[in-house]
Amino acid sequence: MGRITVKQLESLTKEQDGHRLSEDGGIVGRVRVGTRGITVQFRYEFKLGTGKKVDQSLGSWPKTSLAEIRAKRESMRPSVVKGIDPLDAAKAERIEKQKAVAATLAEAERQRDESKTVKDLFEAWLEEGVARKDENRDLRQRLEKHALSVIGNIELRQLTSKQLHTLESEIVARGKVRTAVMVFNDLTQMLGWGEQRQPWRRLLIEGNPIALVNMKTLLPNDYEEERDRVLSPEEIRELAEILGRARTDYATAPTGTRRTLSHPLKRETELALWICLSTLCRVGELLIAERKHVDLENGTWFIPRANVKGTRESRQDLLVFLSDFSRQKFAELLELSSGSEWLFPARNKLKGDSPVCTKSVSKQIGDRQSMFQNRSKPLSKRKNDDSLVLAGGANGNWTPHDLRRTGATMMQELGVPLDVIDRCQNHVVAGPKVRKHYLLYGYAAEKTLAWNKLGERLSGILGEPIRLLV
Numbered sequence: 001m002g003r004i005t006v007k008q009l010e011s012l013t014k015e016q017d018g019h020r021l022s023e024d025g026g027i028v029g030r031v032r033v034g035t036r037g038i039t040v041q042f043r044y045e046f047k048l049g050t051g052k053k054v055d056q057s058l059g060s061w062p063k064t065s066l067a068e069i070r071a072k073r074e075s076m077r078p079s080v081v082k083g084i085d086p087l088d089a090a091k092a093e094r095i096e097k098q099k100a101v102a103a104t105l106a107e108a109e110r111q112r113d114e115s116k117t118v119k120d121l122f123e124a125w126l127e128e129g130v131a132r133k134d135e136n137r138d139l140r141q142r143l144e145k146h147a148l149s150v151i152g153n154i155e156l157r158q159l160t161s162k163q164l165h166t167l168e169s170e171i172v173a174r175g176k177v178r179t180a181v182m183v184f185n186d187l188t189q190m191l192g193w194g195e196q197r198q199p200w201r202r203l204l205i206e207g208n209p210i211a212l213v214n215m216k217t218l219l220p221n222d223y224e225e226e227r228d229r230v231l232s233p234e235e236i237r238e239l240a241e242i243l244g245r246a247r248t249d250y251a252t253a254p255t256g257t258r259r260t261l262s263h264p265l266k267r268e269t270e271l272a273l274w275i276c277l278s279t280l281c282r283v284g285e286l287l288i289a290e291r292k293h294v295d296l297e298n299g300t301w302f303i304p305r306a307n308v309k310g311t312r313e314s315r316q317d318l319l320v321f322l323s324d325f326s327r328q329k330f331a332e333l334l335e336l337s338s339g340s341e342w343l344f345p346a347r348n349k350l351k352g353d354s355p356v357c358t359k360s361v362s363k364q365i366g367d368r369q370s371m372f373q374n375r376s377k378p379l380s381k382r383k384n385d386d387s388l389v390l391a392g393g394a395n396g397n398w399t400p401h402d403l404r405r406t407g408a409t410m411m412q413e414l415g416v417p418l419d420v421i422d423r424c425q426n427h428v429v430a431g432p433k434v435r436k437h438y439l440l441y442g443y444a445a446e447k448t449l450a451w452n453k454l455g456e457r458l459s460g461i462l463g464e465p466i467r468l469l470v
């Protein structure tokens with residue numbers, strides 16, 4: 001069989017269409033005449049160990065040179081000698097290459113995971129594991145300020161209980177005890193979420209470091225996890241006197257002397273305090289209340305479940321039946337907030353018509369009890385006095401949320417059943433699941449009576465005649 005030459009191929013004619021060419025080593029060519037002229041299609045013919053005759057394409061001359069054709073045949077020959085189909089060998093090689101690429105990518109991904117930081121976990125947790133009513137703004141602000149600024153860039157696999165212990169200790173040392181507790185709880189939730197999911201679980205293989213931090217040992221001995229502050233009738237009366245006197249003194253001050261006086265609380269803030277006390281609502285629920293939800297004619301205020309504090313499963317709508325006392329406060333509030341859909345509009349031109357920050361009232365009350373604030377220096381553009389300290393500070397500070405507890409306690413003193421008080425506070429009543437589904441009585445009459453009793457009691461304490469504005 002001689003060796004096929006280029007000269008031989010170039011001398012082919014149309015009359016040789018279909019002619020077969022061959023040379024040693026299994027190379028076989030078939031002459032084809034077509035629109036592109038004369039071509040020779042080469043194949044590699046061989047037998048496998050089973051005796052079966054097989055052939056593989058080597059390319060078409062002149063597009064593929066004889067040298068390339070022979071080189072391709074040589075690349076297949078080792079597989080044939082071993083009794084392996086070159087096509088199967090090529091497929092196996094491709095698979096091995098793909099495995100190698102996949103392994104390389106997996107290793108690169110592993111290395112990226114190894115370097116993931118606490119901040120990376122935080123962002124993943126916020127996106128996939130948390131859905132708070134404020135779109136996680138408060139959570140983000142708290143952790144970015146008090147935790148991530150310190151431990152955010154630490155690789156998660158290198159995070160230690162000592163680092164977390166130091167972080168919490170420093171927050172407590174700054175006097176932010178409640179903040180330290182909240183940060184600890186947030187980090188516990190975040191790391192616990194990560195423990196259940198990859199790649200975070202793999203990075204916490206040595207254990208969850210926050211589980212080794214004993215927060216109780218970091219808290220001051222006088223720290224109260226749950227407040228039990230209740231304002232006495234004398235303190236309620238004193239609060240009303242302080243607020244009224246500050247308003248009167250400021251309004252009647254001679255021209256040019258007002259700047260020497262402490263500016264009184266906004267009237268809207270005062271009304272918020274009395275509404276919290278007389279309805280048992282949370283101050284945050286009140287500050288985002290909408291005008292359309294208050295019906296003075298029928299004496300009701302509707303709080304939609306979206307505005308209620310708590311987990312998604314525990315939140316429920318509440319219809320508050322207003323006493324004459326609380327109706328009067330709402331009537332004045334509606335007049336002050338006229339022109340806005342909100343009862344407490346922010347008056348912020350950049351934000352448009354929106355409610356005030358839910359912390360605004362608590363900040364105003366706290367700023368005016370500075371003797372209980374552990375501040376190294378007064379906060380910029382904030383009050384720093386003791387004008388709202390009650391009973392000379394003998395009973396400690398008070399907060400807007402304490403008014404909710406105070407009102408509930410007064411209801412109890414007035415003989416209101418505990419289950420009715422729970423419903424006035426919009427607590428989820430405990431009990432068998434079947435009971436919740438089938439016992440759906442709304443207690444409207446009982447709640448109305450309870451709120452009316454409380455309103456009458458407050459009117460008596462304050463000596464206020466009820467003059468409805470509607």
